[in-house]
Amino acid sequence: MDFALTKEQEMVRKTARDFAANELEPIAADIDESAEFPTETVRKLGELGFMGMTVPKEWGGAGLDDVSYVIAIEEISKVCASHGITLSVNNSLVCWPLMAFGTDAQKEKYLKPLASGQKLGCFGLTEPNAGTDAASQATVAEKQGDKYVINGNKIFITNGEKADVAIIFAMTDKSKGTRGISAFIIEKEFPGFSIGTVEKKLGIRGSCTAELVFEDMVVPEQNLLGGEGKGFKVAMATLDGGRIGVAAQALGIAEAAFEASVKYAKEREQFGKPISKFQAIQWFLSDMATEIEAARMLVYRAAFDKWQKRPYTVSAAMAKYLASDVAMKTTRNAIQVHGGYGFTKDYPVERFYRDAKITEIYEGTTEVQKMVISGNLLK
Numbered sequence: 001m002d003f004a005l006t007k008e009q010e011m012v013r014k015t016a017r018d019f020a021a022n023e024l025e026p027i028a029a030d031i032d033e034s035a036e037f038p039t040e041t042v043r044k045l046g047e048l049g050f051m052g053m054t055v056p057k058e059w060g061g062a063g064l065d066d067v068s069y070v071i072a073i074e075e076i077s078k079v080c081a082s083h084g085i086t087l088s089v090n091n092s093l094v095c096w097p098l099m100a101f102g103t104d105a106q107k108e109k110y111l112k113p114l115a116s117g118q119k120l121g122c123f124g125l126t127e128p129n130a131g132t133d134a135a136s137q138a139t140v141a142e143k144q145g146d147k148y149v150i151n152g153n154k155i156f157i158t159n160g161e162k163a164d165v166a167i168i169f170a171m172t173d174k175s176k177g178t179r180g181i182s183a184f185i186i187e188k189e190f191p192g193f194s195i196g197t198v199e200k201k202l203g204i205r206g207s208c209t210a211e212l213v214f215e216d217m218v219v220p221e222q223n224l225l226g227g228e229g230k231g232f233k234v235a236m237a238t239l240d241g242g243r244i245g246v247a248a249q250a251l252g253i254a255e256a257a258f259e260a261s262v263k264y265a266k267e268r269e270q271f272g273k274p275i276s277k278f279q280a281i282q283w284f285l286s287d288m289a290t291e292i293e294a295a296r297m298l299v300y301r302a303a304f305d306k307w308q309k310r311p312y313t314v315s316a317a318m319a320k321y322l323a324s325d326v327a328m329k330t331t332r333n334a335i336q337v338h339g340g341y342g343f344t345k346d347y348p349v350e351r352f353y354r355d356a357k358i359t360e361i362y363e364g365t366t367e368v369q370k371m372v373i374s375g376n377l378l379k
Protein backbone atom coordinates (compact mmCIF):
# COMPACT_ATOMS: atom_id res chain seq x y z
CA MET A 1 0.00 0.00 0.00
CA ASP A 2 1.25 3.46 -0.84
CA PHE A 3 -0.27 6.59 0.71
CA ALA A 4 2.10 8.95 -1.14
CA LEU A 5 0.67 11.40 -3.64
CA THR A 6 2.11 11.60 -7.16
CA LYS A 7 4.26 14.58 -8.18
CA GLU A 8 1.34 15.84 -10.27
CA GLN A 9 -1.06 15.64 -7.29
CA GLU A 10 1.44 17.51 -5.09
CA MET A 11 1.73 20.16 -7.80
CA VAL A 12 -2.05 20.55 -7.95
CA ARG A 13 -2.10 21.00 -4.16
CA LYS A 14 0.55 23.70 -4.33
CA THR A 15 -1.16 25.52 -7.20
CA ALA A 16 -4.55 25.43 -5.44
CA ARG A 17 -3.04 26.45 -2.08
CA ASP A 18 -1.13 29.39 -3.59
CA PHE A 19 -4.18 30.57 -5.52
CA ALA A 20 -6.37 30.32 -2.42
CA ALA A 21 -3.88 32.24 -0.29
CA ASN A 22 -3.29 35.00 -2.86
CA GLU A 23 -6.70 35.38 -4.49
CA LEU A 24 -9.36 33.93 -2.18
CA GLU A 25 -8.19 34.72 1.33
CA PRO A 26 -8.49 38.50 0.74
CA ILE A 27 -12.14 38.23 -0.45
CA ALA A 28 -13.59 35.20 1.37
CA ALA A 29 -15.07 37.10 4.34
CA ASP A 30 -16.30 39.93 2.09
CA ILE A 31 -18.23 37.72 -0.34
CA ASP A 32 -19.73 35.91 2.64
CA GLU A 33 -20.92 39.24 4.03
CA SER A 34 -22.16 40.69 0.74
CA ALA A 35 -23.37 37.37 -0.76
CA GLU A 36 -21.75 38.46 -4.00
CA PHE A 37 -20.82 35.87 -6.62
CA PRO A 38 -17.04 36.10 -7.26
CA THR A 39 -17.08 36.21 -11.07
CA GLU A 40 -13.48 37.35 -11.45
CA THR A 41 -11.84 34.68 -9.28
CA VAL A 42 -14.04 31.96 -10.80
CA ARG A 43 -12.78 33.11 -14.22
CA LYS A 44 -9.19 32.87 -12.97
CA LEU A 45 -9.83 29.34 -11.67
CA GLY A 46 -10.92 28.49 -15.21
CA GLU A 47 -7.63 29.82 -16.56
CA LEU A 48 -5.80 27.56 -14.09
CA GLY A 49 -7.63 24.56 -15.57
CA PHE A 50 -9.75 23.97 -12.45
CA MET A 51 -13.19 24.06 -14.08
CA GLY A 52 -12.85 20.75 -15.95
CA MET A 53 -10.06 19.05 -14.07
CA THR A 54 -10.71 15.43 -15.06
CA VAL A 55 -11.95 16.25 -18.56
CA PRO A 56 -9.45 15.09 -21.22
CA LYS A 57 -7.41 17.88 -22.80
CA GLU A 58 -9.00 17.22 -26.21
CA TRP A 59 -12.32 18.35 -24.71
CA GLY A 60 -10.95 21.49 -23.08
CA GLY A 61 -10.12 20.06 -19.65
CA ALA A 62 -6.94 19.63 -17.64
CA GLY A 63 -6.75 15.84 -18.11
CA LEU A 64 -6.01 15.21 -14.42
CA ASP A 65 -7.00 12.32 -12.15
CA ASP A 66 -9.83 12.32 -9.60
CA VAL A 67 -7.51 12.49 -6.57
CA SER A 68 -5.97 15.70 -7.98
CA TYR A 69 -9.50 17.01 -8.35
CA VAL A 70 -10.45 16.42 -4.70
CA ILE A 71 -7.15 17.91 -3.54
CA ALA A 72 -8.01 21.09 -5.45
CA ILE A 73 -11.53 21.26 -3.96
CA GLU A 74 -10.10 20.58 -0.48
CA GLU A 75 -7.52 23.38 -0.76
CA ILE A 76 -9.92 25.90 -2.27
CA SER A 77 -12.68 25.11 0.28
CA LYS A 78 -10.19 25.43 3.13
CA VAL A 79 -10.08 29.12 2.35
CA CYS A 80 -13.47 29.72 0.70
CA ALA A 81 -16.18 27.04 0.63
CA SER A 82 -18.27 29.16 -1.78
CA HIS A 83 -15.61 28.85 -4.47
CA GLY A 84 -15.32 25.16 -3.54
CA ILE A 85 -18.92 24.39 -4.45
CA THR A 86 -18.89 26.58 -7.56
CA LEU A 87 -15.98 24.47 -8.82
CA SER A 88 -17.42 21.18 -7.65
CA VAL A 89 -20.72 21.73 -9.47
CA ASN A 90 -19.08 22.74 -12.74
CA ASN A 91 -16.65 19.80 -12.62
CA SER A 92 -18.75 16.99 -11.15
CA LEU A 93 -22.33 17.85 -12.00
CA VAL A 94 -21.93 19.47 -15.41
CA CYS A 95 -18.68 18.46 -17.15
CA TRP A 96 -18.77 14.87 -15.92
CA PRO A 97 -22.24 13.92 -17.28
CA LEU A 98 -21.42 15.67 -20.57
CA MET A 99 -18.26 13.60 -20.78
CA ALA A 100 -19.98 10.37 -19.74
CA PHE A 101 -23.25 10.66 -21.66
CA GLY A 102 -22.76 13.41 -24.26
CA THR A 103 -22.43 12.96 -28.00
CA ASP A 104 -19.31 14.31 -29.70
CA ALA A 105 -21.38 17.24 -31.01
CA GLN A 106 -22.59 18.04 -27.45
CA LYS A 107 -19.03 17.79 -26.13
CA GLU A 108 -17.77 20.10 -28.85
CA LYS A 109 -20.50 22.69 -28.27
CA TYR A 110 -20.89 22.55 -24.49
CA LEU A 111 -18.13 20.57 -22.76
CA LYS A 112 -15.21 22.44 -24.32
CA PRO A 113 -16.23 25.94 -23.14
CA LEU A 114 -17.40 24.61 -19.75
CA ALA A 115 -14.24 22.60 -19.04
CA SER A 116 -11.96 25.44 -20.12
CA GLY A 117 -13.80 27.91 -17.88
CA GLN A 118 -15.14 30.12 -20.67
CA LYS A 119 -18.66 29.18 -19.58
CA LEU A 120 -20.22 28.23 -16.26
CA GLY A 121 -22.66 25.39 -15.74
CA CYS A 122 -25.33 24.29 -13.30
CA PHE A 123 -27.33 21.11 -12.60
CA GLY A 124 -31.07 21.31 -12.06
CA LEU A 125 -32.72 18.29 -10.49
CA THR A 126 -34.43 19.58 -7.32
CA GLU A 127 -38.00 20.91 -7.45
CA PRO A 128 -40.32 22.20 -4.73
CA ASN A 129 -41.75 18.68 -4.27
CA ALA A 130 -38.81 16.64 -5.56
CA GLY A 131 -35.88 16.87 -3.14
CA THR A 132 -34.75 13.59 -1.63
CA ASP A 133 -37.55 12.02 -3.67
CA ALA A 134 -35.92 13.21 -6.89
CA ALA A 135 -38.01 10.85 -9.01
CA SER A 136 -41.16 12.92 -8.31
CA GLN A 137 -40.37 15.33 -11.14
CA ALA A 138 -43.21 17.70 -11.99
CA THR A 139 -41.31 19.43 -14.79
CA VAL A 140 -42.66 18.12 -18.08
CA ALA A 141 -41.02 17.93 -21.52
CA GLU A 142 -43.40 17.43 -24.42
CA LYS A 143 -42.04 16.30 -27.79
CA GLN A 144 -43.23 18.52 -30.64
CA GLY A 145 -41.60 17.52 -33.94
CA ASP A 146 -37.81 17.88 -33.59
CA LYS A 147 -38.11 19.92 -30.36
CA TYR A 148 -39.17 19.53 -26.76
CA VAL A 149 -41.33 22.11 -25.00
CA ILE A 150 -40.51 22.20 -21.29
CA ASN A 151 -42.62 23.59 -18.44
CA GLY A 152 -41.80 23.58 -14.73
CA ASN A 153 -39.20 24.89 -12.33
CA LYS A 154 -36.09 23.85 -10.43
CA ILE A 155 -35.17 25.26 -7.03
CA PHE A 156 -31.97 25.66 -4.98
CA ILE A 157 -29.73 25.45 -8.06
CA THR A 158 -26.07 26.20 -7.37
CA ASN A 159 -24.56 28.62 -9.93
CA GLY A 160 -28.15 28.98 -11.26
CA GLU A 161 -28.26 32.73 -11.71
CA LYS A 162 -24.77 32.93 -13.25
CA ALA A 163 -24.69 29.80 -15.39
CA ASP A 164 -24.56 29.90 -19.20
CA VAL A 165 -25.52 26.24 -19.54
CA ALA A 166 -27.69 23.96 -17.39
CA ILE A 167 -28.29 20.25 -17.32
CA ILE A 168 -31.89 19.79 -16.29
CA PHE A 169 -34.30 16.91 -15.82
CA ALA A 170 -37.92 16.59 -16.91
CA MET A 171 -40.64 13.97 -17.35
CA THR A 172 -40.99 12.87 -20.97
CA ASP A 173 -43.36 10.02 -20.04
CA LYS A 174 -44.96 10.12 -16.59
CA SER A 175 -46.42 6.60 -16.98
CA LYS A 176 -42.90 5.12 -16.97
CA GLY A 177 -41.83 6.46 -13.56
CA THR A 178 -38.05 6.94 -13.29
CA ARG A 179 -37.73 5.55 -16.84
CA GLY A 180 -39.84 8.45 -18.02
CA ILE A 181 -37.32 11.08 -16.88
CA SER A 182 -34.96 12.62 -19.43
CA ALA A 183 -31.95 14.93 -19.15
CA PHE A 184 -31.55 18.05 -21.31
CA ILE A 185 -28.78 20.54 -21.95
CA ILE A 186 -30.18 24.06 -22.00
CA GLU A 187 -28.70 27.49 -22.60
CA LYS A 188 -29.61 30.62 -20.66
CA GLU A 189 -30.72 32.29 -23.92
CA PHE A 190 -33.32 29.63 -24.76
CA PRO A 191 -36.74 31.27 -25.12
CA GLY A 192 -38.97 30.53 -22.13
CA PHE A 193 -36.07 30.22 -19.67
CA SER A 194 -35.75 32.65 -16.77
CA ILE A 195 -34.33 32.93 -13.26
CA GLY A 196 -36.78 33.04 -10.37
CA THR A 197 -36.03 33.33 -6.64
CA VAL A 198 -32.40 33.80 -5.63
CA GLU A 199 -31.95 32.31 -2.15
CA LYS A 200 -30.61 34.14 0.89
CA LYS A 201 -28.59 31.59 2.82
CA LEU A 202 -27.00 30.64 6.14
CA GLY A 203 -23.66 29.71 4.58
CA ILE A 204 -21.73 29.43 1.29
CA ARG A 205 -23.12 32.89 0.71
CA GLY A 206 -20.67 33.68 -2.11
CA SER A 207 -22.17 30.81 -4.10
CA CYS A 208 -25.39 31.73 -5.85
CA THR A 209 -28.41 29.46 -5.39
CA ALA A 210 -31.35 30.18 -7.67
CA GLU A 211 -34.61 28.96 -9.12
CA LEU A 212 -34.73 28.06 -12.82
CA VAL A 213 -38.11 28.68 -14.45
CA PHE A 214 -39.24 27.08 -17.72
CA GLU A 215 -42.32 28.48 -19.45
CA ASP A 216 -42.85 26.78 -22.80
CA MET A 217 -39.09 26.63 -23.10
CA VAL A 218 -38.11 25.25 -26.51
CA VAL A 219 -35.20 22.79 -26.53
CA PRO A 220 -33.90 21.18 -29.73
CA GLU A 221 -34.00 17.36 -29.65
CA GLN A 222 -30.24 17.19 -30.15
CA ASN A 223 -29.94 18.64 -26.62
CA LEU A 224 -31.33 15.49 -25.06
CA LEU A 225 -28.49 14.06 -22.90
CA GLY A 226 -28.08 10.27 -22.73
CA GLY A 227 -31.28 9.45 -24.64
CA GLU A 228 -34.99 9.72 -23.84
CA GLY A 229 -35.91 8.04 -20.54
CA LYS A 230 -32.29 7.85 -19.36
CA GLY A 231 -32.37 11.00 -17.24
CA PHE A 232 -32.70 9.35 -13.84
CA LYS A 233 -29.70 7.16 -14.59
CA VAL A 234 -27.75 10.26 -15.68
CA ALA A 235 -28.74 12.09 -12.48
CA MET A 236 -27.91 9.27 -10.06
CA ALA A 237 -24.56 8.47 -11.71
CA THR A 238 -23.66 12.15 -11.70
CA LEU A 239 -24.52 12.58 -8.02
CA ASP A 240 -22.26 9.64 -7.08
CA GLY A 241 -19.29 11.65 -8.31
CA GLY A 242 -20.68 14.94 -7.04
CA ARG A 243 -20.71 13.56 -3.51
CA ILE A 244 -16.94 13.08 -3.65
CA GLY A 245 -16.60 16.80 -4.47
CA VAL A 246 -18.88 17.82 -1.58
CA ALA A 247 -16.96 15.48 0.74
CA ALA A 248 -13.74 17.23 -0.31
CA GLN A 249 -15.40 20.59 0.35
CA ALA A 250 -16.36 19.41 3.87
CA LEU A 251 -12.83 18.16 4.44
CA GLY A 252 -11.38 21.54 3.48
CA ILE A 253 -13.76 23.40 5.81
CA ALA A 254 -12.85 21.07 8.71
CA GLU A 255 -9.12 21.56 8.09
CA ALA A 256 -9.52 25.32 8.10
CA ALA A 257 -11.38 25.23 11.43
CA PHE A 258 -8.78 22.90 12.93
CA GLU A 259 -5.80 25.04 11.87
CA ALA A 260 -7.48 28.20 13.16
CA SER A 261 -8.06 26.42 16.48
CA VAL A 262 -4.43 25.32 16.88
CA LYS A 263 -3.26 28.87 16.17
CA TYR A 264 -5.74 30.46 18.55
CA ALA A 265 -5.05 27.92 21.33
CA LYS A 266 -1.36 28.84 21.28
CA GLU A 267 -2.04 32.59 21.31
CA ARG A 268 -4.92 32.98 23.76
CA GLU A 269 -3.91 33.16 27.42
CA GLN A 270 -6.12 32.54 30.45
CA PHE A 271 -4.99 31.85 34.02
CA GLY A 272 -1.55 33.13 32.98
CA LYS A 273 -0.87 30.56 30.27
CA PRO A 274 -1.92 29.67 26.71
CA ILE A 275 -5.22 27.76 26.64
CA SER A 276 -3.34 25.05 24.66
CA LYS A 277 -1.89 24.00 28.04
CA PHE A 278 -5.34 22.89 29.23
CA GLN A 279 -6.18 19.25 28.59
CA ALA A 280 -9.75 20.11 27.55
CA ILE A 281 -8.38 22.16 24.64
CA GLN A 282 -5.76 19.54 23.77
CA TRP A 283 -8.49 16.91 23.54
CA PHE A 284 -10.54 19.07 21.21
CA LEU A 285 -7.48 19.39 18.96
CA SER A 286 -6.58 15.69 19.03
CA ASP A 287 -10.16 14.69 18.22
CA MET A 288 -10.23 17.16 15.33
CA ALA A 289 -6.89 15.98 13.90
CA THR A 290 -7.82 12.29 14.13
CA GLU A 291 -11.29 12.68 12.65
CA ILE A 292 -10.02 14.89 9.81
CA GLU A 293 -7.41 12.28 8.95
CA ALA A 294 -10.10 9.57 8.87
CA ALA A 295 -12.31 11.74 6.64
CA ARG A 296 -9.38 12.48 4.32
CA MET A 297 -8.70 8.75 3.91
CA LEU A 298 -12.31 8.12 2.87
CA VAL A 299 -12.44 11.12 0.53
CA TYR A 300 -9.19 10.18 -1.23
CA ARG A 301 -10.26 6.53 -1.31
CA ALA A 302 -13.53 7.40 -3.06
CA ALA A 303 -11.66 9.59 -5.56
CA PHE A 304 -9.10 6.81 -6.09
CA ASP A 305 -11.90 4.29 -6.76
CA LYS A 306 -13.38 6.64 -9.36
CA TRP A 307 -9.98 7.26 -10.95
CA GLN A 308 -9.31 3.49 -11.13
CA LYS A 309 -12.77 2.91 -12.64
CA ARG A 310 -13.84 0.76 -9.67
CA PRO A 311 -17.38 0.99 -8.26
CA TYR A 312 -17.53 4.13 -6.11
CA THR A 313 -21.19 4.62 -5.16
CA VAL A 314 -20.65 3.32 -1.60
CA SER A 315 -17.21 4.83 -1.02
CA ALA A 316 -18.55 8.22 -2.21
CA ALA A 317 -21.56 7.96 0.16
CA MET A 318 -19.30 7.00 3.08
CA ALA A 319 -16.89 9.84 2.28
CA LYS A 320 -19.67 12.44 2.18
CA TYR A 321 -21.36 11.08 5.31
CA LEU A 322 -18.19 11.09 7.39
CA ALA A 323 -16.55 14.24 6.01
CA SER A 324 -19.69 16.37 6.46
CA ASP A 325 -20.14 15.04 10.01
CA VAL A 326 -16.49 15.82 10.79
CA ALA A 327 -16.89 19.29 9.28
CA MET A 328 -19.88 20.02 11.53
CA LYS A 329 -18.22 18.69 14.68
CA THR A 330 -14.87 20.34 13.99
CA THR A 331 -16.35 23.75 13.21
CA ARG A 332 -18.63 23.60 16.28
CA ASN A 333 -15.69 22.75 18.54
CA ALA A 334 -13.49 25.32 16.81
CA ILE A 335 -15.93 27.98 18.05
CA GLN A 336 -15.71 26.41 21.52
CA VAL A 337 -11.90 26.67 21.45
CA HIS A 338 -12.25 30.34 20.46
CA GLY A 339 -14.80 31.03 23.21
CA GLY A 340 -16.82 34.23 22.75
CA TYR A 341 -14.46 35.53 20.06
CA GLY A 342 -15.35 32.51 17.94
CA PHE A 343 -18.97 33.65 17.91
CA THR A 344 -18.03 36.97 16.35
CA LYS A 345 -16.97 37.91 12.83
CA ASP A 346 -13.51 38.86 14.13
CA TYR A 347 -12.48 35.23 13.55
CA PRO A 348 -13.36 33.04 10.55
CA VAL A 349 -14.59 30.03 12.52
CA GLU A 350 -18.18 31.29 12.64
CA ARG A 351 -18.15 31.36 8.79
CA PHE A 352 -16.70 27.85 8.68
CA TYR A 353 -19.48 26.66 11.02
CA ARG A 354 -22.19 28.19 8.80
CA ASP A 355 -20.54 26.87 5.62
CA ALA A 356 -20.18 23.33 7.00
CA LYS A 357 -23.92 22.75 7.47
CA ILE A 358 -24.82 22.54 3.79
CA THR A 359 -22.41 19.63 3.25
CA GLU A 360 -24.86 17.46 5.24
CA ILE A 361 -27.71 18.48 2.93
CA TYR A 362 -26.93 18.92 -0.77
CA GLU A 363 -26.24 16.16 -3.28
CA GLY A 364 -28.11 13.80 -0.94
CA THR A 365 -28.64 14.44 2.75
CA THR A 366 -26.74 12.43 5.37
CA GLU A 367 -29.83 10.24 5.68
CA VAL A 368 -29.63 9.50 1.95
CA GLN A 369 -25.94 8.54 2.25
CA LYS A 370 -26.90 6.11 5.03
CA MET A 371 -29.65 4.70 2.80
CA VAL A 372 -27.08 4.15 0.02
CA ILE A 373 -24.63 2.46 2.41
CA SER A 374 -27.19 0.26 4.16
CA GLY A 375 -28.89 -0.57 0.85
CA ASN A 376 -25.58 -2.00 -0.30
CA LEU A 377 -25.03 -3.89 2.95
CA LEU A 378 -28.46 -5.50 2.89
CA LYS A 379 -28.92 -6.26 -0.80
Ligand SMILES: Cc1cc2nc3c(=O)[nH]c(=O)nc-3n(C[C@H](O)[C@H](O)[C@H](O)COP(=O)(O)OP(=O)(O)OC[C@H]3O[C@@H](n4cnc5c(N)ncnc54)[C@H](O)[C@@H]3O)c2cc1C
Pocket residue numbers: 089122123124125126130131132133155156157158159201209358361362363364365366367368
Ligand atom coordinates in the same frame (compact mmCIF):
# COMPACT_ATOMS: atom_id res chain seq x y z
C1 LIG B 1 -27.52 25.78 -0.95
C2 LIG B 1 -28.12 24.67 -1.73
C3 LIG B 1 -27.61 24.33 -2.97
C4 LIG B 1 -28.19 23.31 -3.71
N1 LIG B 1 -27.73 23.03 -4.99
C5 LIG B 1 -28.44 22.18 -5.78
C6 LIG B 1 -28.11 22.04 -7.18
O1 LIG B 1 -27.15 22.64 -7.67
N2 LIG B 1 -28.89 21.23 -7.93
C7 LIG B 1 -29.96 20.55 -7.43
O2 LIG B 1 -30.63 19.85 -8.19
N3 LIG B 1 -30.28 20.65 -6.11
C8 LIG B 1 -29.56 21.46 -5.29
N4 LIG B 1 -29.90 21.60 -3.96
C9 LIG B 1 -31.01 20.82 -3.42
C10 LIG B 1 -30.56 19.74 -2.44
O3 LIG B 1 -29.90 18.70 -3.10
C11 LIG B 1 -31.79 19.30 -1.65
O4 LIG B 1 -32.15 20.38 -0.79
C12 LIG B 1 -31.57 18.03 -0.87
O5 LIG B 1 -31.41 16.92 -1.74
C13 LIG B 1 -32.71 17.72 0.10
O6 LIG B 1 -33.97 17.87 -0.49
P1 LIG B 1 -35.09 18.78 0.23
O7 LIG B 1 -34.45 20.07 0.54
O8 LIG B 1 -36.30 18.77 -0.60
O9 LIG B 1 -35.34 18.02 1.59
P2 LIG B 1 -36.39 16.83 1.85
O10 LIG B 1 -36.21 15.80 0.80
O11 LIG B 1 -37.73 17.41 2.05
O12 LIG B 1 -35.84 16.26 3.22
C14 LIG B 1 -36.19 16.80 4.50
C15 LIG B 1 -35.65 15.85 5.56
O13 LIG B 1 -36.27 14.56 5.43
C16 LIG B 1 -35.26 13.56 5.28
N5 LIG B 1 -35.76 12.51 4.41
C17 LIG B 1 -36.40 12.66 3.21
N6 LIG B 1 -36.70 11.46 2.70
C18 LIG B 1 -36.24 10.53 3.58
C19 LIG B 1 -36.25 9.11 3.63
N7 LIG B 1 -36.78 8.38 2.64
N8 LIG B 1 -35.68 8.50 4.70
C20 LIG B 1 -35.15 9.22 5.69
N9 LIG B 1 -35.11 10.57 5.72
C21 LIG B 1 -35.64 11.20 4.67
C22 LIG B 1 -34.06 14.29 4.69
O14 LIG B 1 -32.84 13.57 4.92
C23 LIG B 1 -34.14 15.61 5.44
O15 LIG B 1 -33.57 15.46 6.71
C24 LIG B 1 -29.29 22.59 -3.18
C25 LIG B 1 -29.79 22.91 -1.91
C26 LIG B 1 -29.23 23.94 -1.20
C27 LIG B 1 -29.83 24.30 0.13
